[in-house]
Amino acid sequence: MEAAAHDASLTLSAQDRETFARQGYLIRHQVVPRAFLAALDRDMEVGYQQKIRDPALTVEEVNNSHGLGKDNPHAIAMSRDPRMLELIQDLVYPGIELFSAKVISKGPRELDMICHWHQDEAYWYDGFPRERRLSVWMPLQDVDAGNGCLRVVPGSHRDGVVPHQPRSSRDHGACRLSFADGREELPGAIELPLPAGSLILFSSRLQHSSLGNRSNAHRRAFILTYQEVAAGAESFEVLRPAPQPIQA
Ligand SMILES: O=C(O)CCC(=O)C(=O)O
Numbered sequence: 147m148e149a150a151a152h153d154a155s156l157t158l159s160a161q162d163r164e165t166f167a168r169q170g171y172l173i174r175h176q177v178v179p180r181a182f183l184a185a186l187d188r189d190m191e192v193g194y195q196q197k198i199r200d201p202a203l204t205v206e207e208v209n210n211s212h213g214l215g216k217d218n219p220h221a222i223a224m225s226r227d228p229r230m231l232e233l234i235q236d237l238v239y240p241g242i243e244l245f246s247a248k249v250i251s252k253g254p255r256e257l258d259m260i261c262h263w264h265q266d267e268a269y270w271y272d273g274f275p276r277e278r279r280l281s282v283w284m285p286l287q288d289v290d291a292g293n294g295c296l297r298v299v300p301g302s303h304r305d306g307v308v309p310h311q312p313r314s315s316r317d318h319g320a321c322r323l324s325f326a327d328g329r330e331e332l333p334g335a336i337e338l339p340l341p342a343g344s345l346i347l348f349s350s351r352l353q354h355s356s357l358g359n360r361s362n363a364h365r366r367a368f369i370l371t372y373q374e375v376a377a378g379a380e381s382f383e384v385l386r387p388a389p390q391p392i393q394a
Contacts, residue, residue, distance in 0.1 A: 241375030241388025
């Protein structure tokens with residue numbers, strides 16, 4: 147990744163780690179290379195143009211792309227980039243596995259592509275238990291309230307995983323699970339507008355959501371999820387082995 151003058155090292159400082167522990171997320175500005183964002187966006191656009199012609203696909207399937215850590219050369223390179231591992235290594239240990247690499251997308255004027263409030267752990271914890279799982283969220287375009295930036299409840303990662311229920315993507319937007327009580331407004335929620343090239347590191351227990359896209363262009367976000375290596379649990383792509391894996 148190219149270094150920006152004001153944010154050259156991606157290693158977290160003690161203050162960064164304290165901020166992450168308190169808020170459940172952290173923002174790093176201008177650390178993701180423009181060339182990477184443009185290349186991945188081009189690949190996603192090619193895939194979108196093919197998928198949009200298939201009437202069998204849901205809007206979620208047309209927009210979103212999973213498994214990019216195996217399929218897409220740009221995503222593969224970024225998921226293993228030494229600076230990316232430097233960024234997360236003080237939060238994800240012992241060892242580092244790549245759990246998933248995906249793009250979540252909202253097409254032009256797709257006001258219904260809402261990702262309702264949820265915690266990622268609600269999807270994963272039962273099948274794939276981990277304690278130090280987090281995601282790196284990188285918008286491929288500038289994002290704000292108009293095109294579906296991330297919304298978070300700072301500190302909500304400390305409250306445990308609240309009950310969720312499955313939703314149909316045909317009538318419930320971009321994410322398949324959301325809070326069982328259906329709440330749409332959460333006290334303390336804030337929006338995180340972000341320029342392309344910046345990223346948000348967030349705990350998989352952080353309550354988060356995003357609204358639809360009111361702009362005339364795609365809003366795409368590349369999301370890498372990392373976790374520690376745990377003995378006795380299903381293993382994913384090990385990027386850095388653990389000398390002594392913890393028990394899942
Ligand atoms: O990119 C987005 O709008 C939200 C993605 C998200 O919430 C998730 O992948 O868990």
